[in-house]
Amino acid sequence: MIELRHGRVSLALHPLREASGATLLCLHAVGGSAQDFRQLAGRWPGRVFALDFAGHGDSGRLRGGAYHPELLAGDADAALARIGPALLVGAGIGAYVALLLAGGRPDLVPGALLLPGAGFAGGGPAPDAASDTISRWEDLDPPLPGCDPAVRRLERDIRPPEYAAEFARAARSLLLAQGDFAQPPWWQAVRAGPTASPAPGEPAAALARLAALAADVS
């Protein structure tokens, strides 16, 4: 395990596979951890790292509990600062974070594979003026095992489609999971953009497509 710092928080970065070839960084869903990617790591041709986001797994808890996707993007960026350019695979909140990073750091992220999972939908495209949006902040679902109870706020942040679309346009290449899952407005906006393409349904094929992106652009 590699210990990283993001601000005043200590983060755990787990090397899952050592091999020559393009580097893969795995970003887990709300309530998940780096361990969720053990099986997937074996199918990647190069090095694989998986990060425990703040509040999860072996990483530190956030003093004050202000968990946000943009904070998690800083966690993942701390990993990129250590391992260098990498392809990303993200599930749930990890997919949204991967989108932000792919758009914000196109020089370090040749492509990202976005998968559904916990924290995928977020809290909707805009605050709902007709309902009690603000007080939902404290109305958290039961704590997730091994996690800071406040990480459930990662299921509540607002994700405007036009914001997601800006990051998608700035990204180099995004592979989007296909299948029968609810598609929030931010995801539909990404899917409609010029940098997105459908990922093969078979995991090994999806990873092969992602690995090919590294070869295409480097």
Added chain:
Amino acid sequence: MSEPHYPGAAAPERSRFFVSDGVRLRLDEWGDPSAPPLVLLHGAFDHGRGFDLLAPLLAARFHALSLTSRGHGDSEWNDFYAWQNDVADVVNLLRSLPRPAHLVGHSRGGGQATDAALWAPECVRRLVNVDGFGPPPEGFAPPGMSVDRRPAPERFRDYLDARRKAGARGWRPYPSLEDLVERRREQNPRLSREWLRYFLHHGAREVEGGWVWKTDPAFARGFGPWRPEWIGPGWQRLRVPMLAVVGTEPDSWRIPEAVAAERLAFVPELARAAVPGAGHFVHMERPRETADLLLGFLEP
């Protein structure tokens, strides 16, 4: 350095820490604890002692409690900051009081007070928002700075770069408190040096090499998809009366009247007032007039 004095300013009668969601927050109090409670909320980069002029004028009728928000003044620093945490802190304080309270907030604190009244209407009697109606649509541009109009991903890259240095970030010490006073005067030219000397004495600390702000350098350096048009529509659900206060003098920290009016039009039960001779820092510039206005609205 000895405690400075300022005409009309009175230090709190009692000070303690209020723990909200595990975070220690400074709470300063004036007046009889059995009197009706009135909670005071300061603006961004300020602190609870900014009410040392106003609170004593309210303390004859109320138990005034000034909460210093996370990362400010003598309250604890956090690893990251989000608006909802601050609002939750206000709600937690309100719920700790024996009965519903009046809520008075200035600038960012006015926005927090308004959201707290939406969140916990059963805890709030009346609401006073002093020039806290959100940033203008294009964002605030303080004197000497311009609004950043680049696309979100480009600004986000700067945010990520700043986060990479966030652990090491600290304020550069100013050689003396007087230098901090001059720095703040550039941002708020309407505030007198004499008042700033008093106010910043409590908002800064002496370290080796000079004086530094107490505010966490990580505060207000977050990133997100927030949109100015989100302010206002939610206010139509307010169940308590709001008094919206502004000053009459030009001030770069006050949003255009048309924008304020558009947002305030959502408030079901609204009263408006303007304090002559004041800019954005109404309660610091004209404490007596502000107190009279509040007393008239809160206990008509």
